[in-house]
Amino acid sequence: MFRLQGSKTLAVDLTGDAVKAKNxxxxxxxxxxxxxxxSGGGEGIRGMVTRRLTGEQxxxxxxxGQGTCYFADRASEINLVSLHGDKLYVEASNLLATDAGLRTGTTFTGLRGGTSGNGLFTTTVEGTGQAAIMSDGSAVVLRVTRQYPLVVDPGAYxxxxGSLQQHFQSGVNFRTLMGEGSGESFQIRFEGDGLVYVQPSERNTVGGDV
Amino acid sequence: MSTPVIHDPTTLPSDDNVNAYTFCVELKGSQWFLQKGKMIAYYGQIDFNGIGHGRFDRLIRTSFHSPLHASDWVVAEGSGKMLLADRAFDVNSFDLENGNLTIRSGNLLAYQPTLALKQSIVPGFLTLIGTGKFVAASNGPVVFMEPPLRVDPQALVGWADCPSPCHHYDHGYMTGVLGGLRSLTGMGGTSGEEHQFEFVGAGTVLLQSTEVLMPEQATGATPHEPGVPGGSAGAGQPGSAPRMPGQLGDLQRRFGL
Structure with missing residues (x-):
C-alpha cells in the first residue's frame, strides 16, 4: 500500500508482501x-542483458516484511501512479518503487529518447498495482485525448x-541556423488516450538551446 | 493513496499557477513573450518564433526594447494552453497596472506584449512598463517589503514603482586597510552582511526567501558610451592606471557587481 508522507517521502505499508524499490x-x-x-531488477537473464546493452541501467x-518502510531519493518530489493492466513508460532514473507484482522491462523509444537526454531506451512498468515516480519539482499530470493532443518539451518529460502514439517534431528552419532559434525546436507530440507526466524543470538536452 | 490531480485543457487554469512551480498561460490568438526554453508542454496550436522574425517587427517595436537580449526571448503565438516552468523554482504571476517594475534579468520568465520590456540603467536588471501580466521565478516564495529598508544583494528580486536603489556599506568595513583586508579574506571574522542594497522612497521591494541567486541571464551589453553604467567605454577614465583586482576602493568589482 503506497502513500505519500509529505511530498518527498514514500511510505509503504507491508504485511508480509514485497515491493521493488530503487537500490x-x-x-x-x-x-x-x-x-x-x-540482480537485473528481477527481469531475469534476458532483462539483465538488455539493460546492459541499452544502457537503461x-x-x-x-x-x-511487516511494517512501514519509507523511501526517498535526493529530495525529489514523488508522484504515485495506479496501473490497471496498462503500461507505464518511465525513465529508469525517475522510477522509485513499484509493487512486486508489476513487471518491468526495457523498450526502444526512438528519436524521442535521443532528445530527452536519457538515451534511446526507456523502462516500462506493466500490470496492476502502484508505482512511484520521481520528478524535479512536483510533476503535472496532463490528460491526452483524441481531441486534445499534447506537445511536450523533451527535457521536461x-x-x-495509456495508449499513446508519440511523434517527434522539430521546428528547425533556416532561422535556427542563423542563431535565431526559438529554444523550442524539438518537441514530442502525444496523440491518443492516456496521461503524460511533466516536471517543472528541464534536463539539459541535446536540442535544448536550439 | 492520494491520487494526483489530472489536468486536461478544460481544467487547466487560465493565466494562473497549476502548482507552485508551474504556470499556465492561455493563448487565444494572442501573443506572449517568453524566455527561451521555459515552455514545458502545451495543448493546441502554438508557434514559437525567435524575436528576429520579421513578422514581429511591429510587436517588437512597441514592447521589446532590449535589442541585445533578443536571442534569449521568443514569441509564443496561437491558441491553446501552455505550461511554463523554470528549473523547479517557484513561479508567480504579477499584474502591473500602468506601473513599472524592475527585476533581475534571470528571474523574468514571460510577459504579455501589453508591457514594454526595457533594460534598466542598473546593470543586470530589466524594467517592465505598462499594464499587463508577467511571470517571474524566484528561489522560494517572494516577499514584498516597503522601503525604507536595506536588503541582502543575493535576496533581491526586483522593485516596483520608484524607490531609489543604492549601495550601503557598514562603516567599519570601510575604515582602513585592515578593515578591507578582513572582509576580503574573511580573516578576523566577517558577518558577510557588511554590504547591503538600500531602498528609500515610495514603492515596493521584492525579495526571495533564500540567498541562492538564480543563474544570471545575459542581458547583453549596454551601448559603449561614456556615462552609461555598465558600458565599458566609460568605465576607465582615460589616463588612469589599470586597477588591480581587489584593490581597495574598487568596491563594486570586489562584490562581483
Missing amino acids: GSMVAYDGQMTFKKM MTMMEVK IAHQ
Whole structure:
C-alpha cells in the first residue's frame, strides 16, 4: 500500500508482501524488513542483458516484511501512479518503487529518447498495482485525448501511460541556423488516450538551446 | 493513496499557477513573450518564433526594447494552453497596472506584449512598463517589503514603482586597510552582511526567501558610451592606471557587481 508522507517521502505499508524499490532509497522503516538486491531488477537473464546493452541501467532491491518502510531519493518530489493492466513508460532514473507484482522491462523509444537526454531506451512498468515516480519539482499530470493532443518539451518529460502514439517534431528552419532559434525546436507530440507526466524543470538536452 | 490531480485543457487554469512551480498561460490568438526554453508542454496550436522574425517587427517595436537580449526571448503565438516552468523554482504571476517594475534579468520568465520590456540603467536588471501580466521565478516564495529598508544583494528580486536603489556599506568595513583586508579574506571574522542594497522612497521591494541567486541571464551589453553604467567605454577614465583586482576602493568589482 503506497502513500505519500509529505511530498518527498514514500511510505509503504507491508504485511508480509514485497515491493521493488530503487537500490539504496530506503530512509527509515519500522517493523521487520529484509532488503535484497535484485540482480537485473528481477527481469531475469534476458532483462539483465538488455539493460546492459541499452544502457537503461536500473538497480532495484526487493523489500519484504511487516511494517512501514519509507523511501526517498535526493529530495525529489514523488508522484504515485495506479496501473490497471496498462503500461507505464518511465525513465529508469525517475522510477522509485513499484509493487512486486508489476513487471518491468526495457523498450526502444526512438528519436524521442535521443532528445530527452536519457538515451534511446526507456523502462516500462506493466500490470496492476502502484508505482512511484520521481520528478524535479512536483510533476503535472496532463490528460491526452483524441481531441486534445499534447506537445511536450523533451527535457521536461518524465513518464506517460495509456495508449499513446508519440511523434517527434522539430521546428528547425533556416532561422535556427542563423542563431535565431526559438529554444523550442524539438518537441514530442502525444496523440491518443492516456496521461503524460511533466516536471517543472528541464534536463539539459541535446536540442535544448536550439 | 492520494491520487494526483489530472489536468486536461478544460481544467487547466487560465493565466494562473497549476502548482507552485508551474504556470499556465492561455493563448487565444494572442501573443506572449517568453524566455527561451521555459515552455514545458502545451495543448493546441502554438508557434514559437525567435524575436528576429520579421513578422514581429511591429510587436517588437512597441514592447521589446532590449535589442541585445533578443536571442534569449521568443514569441509564443496561437491558441491553446501552455505550461511554463523554470528549473523547479517557484513561479508567480504579477499584474502591473500602468506601473513599472524592475527585476533581475534571470528571474523574468514571460510577459504579455501589453508591457514594454526595457533594460534598466542598473546593470543586470530589466524594467517592465505598462499594464499587463508577467511571470517571474524566484528561489522560494517572494516577499514584498516597503522601503525604507536595506536588503541582502543575493535576496533581491526586483522593485516596483520608484524607490531609489543604492549601495550601503557598514562603516567599519570601510575604515582602513585592515578593515578591507578582513572582509576580503574573511580573516578576523566577517558577518558577510557588511554590504547591503538600500531602498528609500515610495514603492515596493521584492525579495526571495533564500540567498541562492538564480543563474544570471545575459542581458547583453549596454551601448559603449561614456556615462552609461555598465558600458565599458566609460568605465576607465582615460589616463588612469589599470586597477588591480581587489584593490581597495574598487568596491563594486570586489562584490562581483
